[in-house]
Amino acid sequence: MKIRTQINCLLLFGALVIPATVGMALMAARHIEQDISDIRAAEDLIISAAQLSQVVVETALFHEARSQDQWQRKIASMNLQIGRMRPMLTAVQPELERIQKKIALMQTIYARLIRPPDTPDMPLRRPSALESAVEARSVASLLVLTQEVTGIAHELIGATRAVQAGTLRDMQIYIGLFLLAISALIGFVWHLVSRRILQPLRVFELATHHVAGGNYVHRLGLRQGDEIGELAAAFDGMAARVEKADVDLKAHRDNLAQEVVARTAELTAAKEGAEALSVVLLEKNVALEEARLVAEKADRAKSDFLSSMSHELRTPLNAILGFAQLIDSATPPISAAHKRYIEQILKGGWYLLELINEILDLALIESGKATLSPEPVSLLSLLLECRAMVEPQANAQQITLTFPQQHSAQFIEADRTRIKQVLINLLSNAIKYNHPGGEVAVDWTVRHADRLRITVRDTGSGMSEEQLGQLFQPFNRLGRETGAEEGTGIGLVVTKRLVDLMGGSIGVHSEVGVGSTFWIEFTVTSPKQLQHDDAETADQALLQVRDGLPQRTVLYVEDNTANLDLVEQLIARRPNLQLLSAANGSLGVEFARAHQPALVLMDINLPGISGVTAMKILQADPSTAHIPVIALSANAMPNEIQRGLDAGFARYLTKPIKVNEFMETLDEMLASVRRDAGTAIDHPASAFPGAAE
Structure with a gap:
């Protein structure tokens, strides 16, 4: 049996037996304490009965109100003593009921003795012979009843002491069982520790000395079916492996001297050749370091150029687009012809800004300078924002937009700004390369439990296999250079690079004359804990x-x-x-x-x-x-x-x-x-x- 199992059994035994015996012993002690209280109550009852006899005599002789008050107090005291006893104890229940009946009868008889005391207003009257006889019989009956109550009280004391003796024997038995359980527990623990743990550990100690001294053939030989036995088997296996390794090492050491002589000769020849080549290694390292410095300098220059170009192009565009927006929304409104001119200025300006942004995005991504901030992005919020941004473009070209009815909250791991840029680019292309009256449908599905796919399907002209092979190449418009649609051919390149940087994937299915379906996949995640906003x-x-x-x-x-x-x-x-x-x-x-x-x-x-x-x-x-x-x-x-x-x-x-x-x-x-x-x-x-x- 496993040592762990034995310890668990030991703990279970202690947890069940020891508390049970202690509890029963404490219960017996409480019963003995109650027995003592019952005996004291019975003794007080005997004293009260004796005092009650004296009160009966005083009442018969003097008929004083004081005697009647004493009678009531003694009766109340006797009832109190009865109440202190355990009425549900079977051994004393009959006696308690007999005493209560005697007290009730005494109350009835005592009422016959009571007559109004003599007062100045009423002359002294001697009782008649009949009244005297009744009074004498009542006194005799009361004295007999008090003696009977005293006798019953003595019986109660005897019965209670008998119960107390039995309870005391039970408590002694429980204490004995407790001591026996403790002794058995201690003995079992000693046996377990001494025979099953300490002795095997001494064997282990001896074996470690043998192995430390180089005696790798020594084995423990313990055959216990517990954790110590498993450890002994593992130790013997280790010793066997060490013994084999020692034999192999000795064999290898015997051949090492010959190998050293041979390798020394080879190294001598190699050293002579290395001395000749050392200069050429050194020269290559210097050249590589110079090339690295030049590349870093070129990279910094490229970043500076991109930043400068962005600033220089945006500054005049700010004035062009800003004042065009002011004129377009001026009050009073401008003429229809002027409004068309302003719309062309705004269209060209925003398109030029889009081209600048695409070129800078591609340059940033290719130089490794693009920074992302991944976070849980709500799919519902993402689709609503993208729909609001592309609907004007779709309405202008009479394209029907269809978005899914989302009933469950889904979140994907992505950079919020960049994923919106990716999806808007796909939607804009689906609208741009569609035909009037066409349709663009957006849908999503969860794949493989942790990946979510968003699809954008259009009813445009579609693409051939050859065009699909060139789809993600920069500045390649797939033969649409002469078409009416504007573009640089780098929007999808930037889209793919951004999807890759965010750990997602992108793909496309297309059929000429039917349309195209672009899809992107990202990892499903949980929403972050939102803070209360005002x-x-x-x-x-x-x-x-x-x-x-x-x-x-x-x-x-x-x-x-x-x-x-x-x-x-x-x-x-x-x-x-x-x-x-x-x-x-x-x-x-x-x-x-x-x-x-x-x-x-x-x-x-x-x-x-x-x-x-x-x-x-x-x-x-x-x-x-x-x-x-x-x-x-x-x-x-x-x-x-x-x-x-x-x-x-x-x-x-x-x-x-x-x-x-x-x-x-x-x-x-x-x-x-x-x-x-x-x-x-x-x-x-x-x-x-x-x-x-």
Whole structure:
């Protein structure tokens, strides 16, 4: 039997037997204690019965009220003594019932002895012979009854002592069983430890000395069917392996000397050749190091060029698209012809921005600089956002969009911004390369329990096998260069690279004349724990900002007059806002200190100190540290945006400005400032000195 099993049996035995015997012994002790209490109550009952006889005589002789009061107190005392005894104990139950009947009879007879005492108002009257005879018989009966109660009480004492003796014997038996169980437990433990553990351990100790001394042929020889036996078998197996290894080592050592002589000769020849080649190895390492440095320098130059190109292209686009949006939404409306011109400007400008973004995305991915932030993304939220963004394009081309009716919450592991970029690109292509009146259907399924597939099916012209083979090649439009649809041919390349970076997979099925079905797969995950948000409070604050509040100041630090004019026109659309501008970072800091604006819009590339430096100066100054600073820059590379947010900007908006996004961010930040101002009023000690609008 296993040692573990024996110990478990031992513990089970102790857990069952020992508490049971202790419990029964304690119960017997409580019974003995009650027996003693019952005996004392019976003795008190005997005393009360003797005193009751005296009260009977006094009542018969003097008929005093005091005697009657004593009678009632003694009767109550006797009832109390009876109540102290255990009425449910079978051995004394008949005696208790007899005493109670005797007391009831005594109460009835005693009532005959009671007659009104002599008073001054009533003359002394001698009792008649009949009354005297009745009284004598009543006294005699009461005295006999008290003697009988005393006798029964003695019987109760005898019966209770007999019960007590039996209980005492039971308690002695229980104590004996307890001691026997403890002795058996101790004996079994000693046997287990001594015979099954300590003796085998001494054998192990002797064996380890043998093996340590080089006697690898020694074996334990233990044949126990428990854990010690298994350990002994493992030890013997190990000793056998060590013995075999020792034999092999001796054989190898015998041949080692000859091998050393042979290898020495080979090494001598190799050394002579290595000395000749050492210079050529060294030269290759130097060349490789130089090549690595050149590659790193080229990579840095490429990153700098991409950043510079992004900034230089976005700056003029900001003015073009910004003022075009202003004209398009001007009041009063422009003429129909001018509106068509503006629509063409906006269409071309946004398309140019899309091309710039695609080229920069591809360059970032290929250089390994693309950064991702994987998180659980809600499929329902993702599909709703993408549908809202592509529906205008579908309606313009008379394409029917079909999305699934999602009834269960599903989440996938992906970068939220990039997965939306991937899905919108697939949807845009499905709409762009479709025909009027066509259909684009989106669906999803869970595959292999941990993978979710999203499909985008269109009813376009489809692709041949040859075109599918060239699908994910950059700048390859698959023979559609002369078509009406615009594009660079790199959108799907960027899409595939982003899907790969997020740990997903992408594929396509297509048939000429029928249409194409693109699919992407990602890992299913669980949603993260959402924090409580105060969206309702923010919405209320936003309404307050928009409705009739006192005028507030927005400071814009910008050196480009076109960008300044654009933002000035946008701010003018908020009657409760006024714009203050500064042409460089140093002047912007001074204006912020002097005018205490509600918020600051900050360009990054400024003459003199940069926008980042100006922002940090404002944050370090207690008089301006409470003012939120929003970056508004043409530096739109993802790593540049992240560096700006890490530096301390409250938000980071990129040029060209998207009017809706700009105004929503402006309203959100102003609402946040107003909530903070309200908190400062409630808690003046937390307000910054000099903070005022």
